[in-house]
Amino acid sequence: MTLNPIDLSLYLVLDPDLCGSPGEMVRTARLAAENGATVVQLRAPGWKKRLWLETAVALKSALAPLGVPLIINDHVDIALAVDADGVHIGQGDLPVEETRRLLGPNKILGLSVSTAAELAAVPSGVDYLGIGPVYPTGTKPDAAPATGLPLFAELVAATILPVVAIGGIKRDNCSPLLVAGAGxxxxVSAICGQNDAAWATAALREMIESACSLS
Structure with missing residues (x-):
């Protein structure tokens, strides 16, 4: 059992380039949350900390009334400053043990893994795993090689932690991941930068619910 349960079913990772501006990121997040997104992560690797902070404050204000948690990618200090719901870290970020110590026991902590070796080394204190990239992705230049569906399914089966699939996921390729056991x-691009973020989210939500009924 994880420390902090979280509904991973439709997890939006914001992209500043696709959204076009911090204000549009907040607007996209709000529309997504209103139409079925269950988690929103702020990820902006090229930003200075002041812009991280300002945008995180605006996101927290927009999402909190809708009951959708805000996760901060990597930056524990920003998460603590805005009282975000949690942090997501990668293999090259602050170690899980230190991140959990800083966050305390009641915040959500997610960790990215892409191989069996990384999965085997996951320490206690993690609430969920982001496994991928499953498919090739253009939104994260430093992403690991794509796992493909067979390896993804093996990794999901090898952990008791909740899993969110990530990497190149669109409405037309998400169903097999849920059938394989992803939570x-x-x-990213399936919502960010879309002409109608509300419709894109609702269409994804419908596909996810349909796939979950089959799994």
């Missing part, structure tokens, strides 16, 4: 899918 949800994380998307």
């Amino acid at each position: 949800g899918v994380a998307v």
